[in-house]
Amino acid sequence: MTASPLPQLILLPGLLNDAELWRDQISGLADVARVWVPDLSPYATLHEMAQSVLAEAEPTFAVAGFSMGGYVAQEIARLAPERIERLALLDTSIRVDTPERAAQRRALNKAAARGGTFLGIGQAIMKSYIDASRLDDIELTTRIVDMTQRLGREVFLRQNSLERQDGEAALKALRVPLLIIVGENDQITPAEGCREMAAAIGCTHLVVIPNAGHMTPMEAPSAVNGAIRHWLERPAGKR
Template identity: 85%
Template sequence: MMVRTPMTTPPPQLILLPGLLNDAELWRDQIRGLADVARCWVPDLSPYATIRQMAEHVLVHAEPTFALAGFSMGGYVAQDIARIAPERIERLALLDTSIHVDTPERAAQRRALNKAAAKGGTFLGIGQAIMKSYIDASRLDDVDLTCRIVDMTQRLGREVFLRQNSLQREDGEAALRALRVPLVVIVGENDQITPAEGHRKMAAAIGCSHLVVIPDTGHMTPMEAPGPVNGALRHWLARPAGHR
């Protein structure tokens, strides 16, 4: 008598979109920690000069449908994917990002940073001098964490920084509000780059009732707080499809 083995459904593809001057190292702990519930893929966004080119690269290489998580700059890429191929997104997570165009003040800051970075000399990436704006004050003495961030940003280098910091960011509110999939918004309580209050407004604007604010954490939540981030993503991945 032949015994049939029950068919099992493979876990979903989870596309993890990195932020400015980030690569797969940003998501190291999510790739490991979620391996039993998702097949993670971190696209290389570094060669591309526009958000649209990044989104199209992801769509060309992704499976027909997927779960999508975007961190910081990657959140804007996720929004563009929602704008051009919403039917392919099974669920969406936004981490430490924004859904609006840069304010005039933020645009001026970007121009100033690009001017400084273009001067030549040694490119320090997210060096120690500005680390305090990227991670929580309680983690500034964490040598392993700060070295991972510095090494990652130096590895990507000046040209990638200049390209990514110059990207035109579009308003994604309408595209996200139109999605009918499980949503989650995650932010560090002390994020100085994209503050928590902005995420509260973002969640309300797009109709997301799942907002996770992680205490004692700055902008780099996937690296600073992998346990809470993984817990929030695991809960999001388990939520029923087709419900916000």
């Protein structure tokens, strides 16, 4: 009797992120899943991103979305709920941008479009991305800066201009294992918002990671991997 193949686990990166975001998940979960990190950088809408993933994905899969990738996961749930075996959201939201957040995005795009050197997630705004206790962690901050600079200005302008949609209805309709992960000190998508999201979509598995900010896959890989591993082991077909 042959062993059943490992499930496909699609890890969706966030704004100005690539597979480097998920480095420790790719290696750390290889024994329980076949991990794929799609390249979302060429696309200008969440719909295009979701369609590109669905075109390459296996017939059914587990999907986890980080930050912007969480919105892509929600779009996948709208387009092809029957293909999703389980869904996880990390440091993200199900709501449209508030007027304040939309104004912040416009201001950031205006600044980024001015020209000059594109710093990606530079040191000046790093303190809103990672926990204060990690700001002197040169390896971590260098990985983040290098990743965001590698993707560059055009990708930032495209991804920061995405129109985000409310995902509550699409996620409530799923009958699969759900998971929400958030850093205790996430300033971009605060833990309180993730608690509200969990209540809204009926997700009973919420993991708040202590001493972590927004970049949980990079800041707290052991905790993230443990939560994902447990989620992958939960019985299929149950929330």
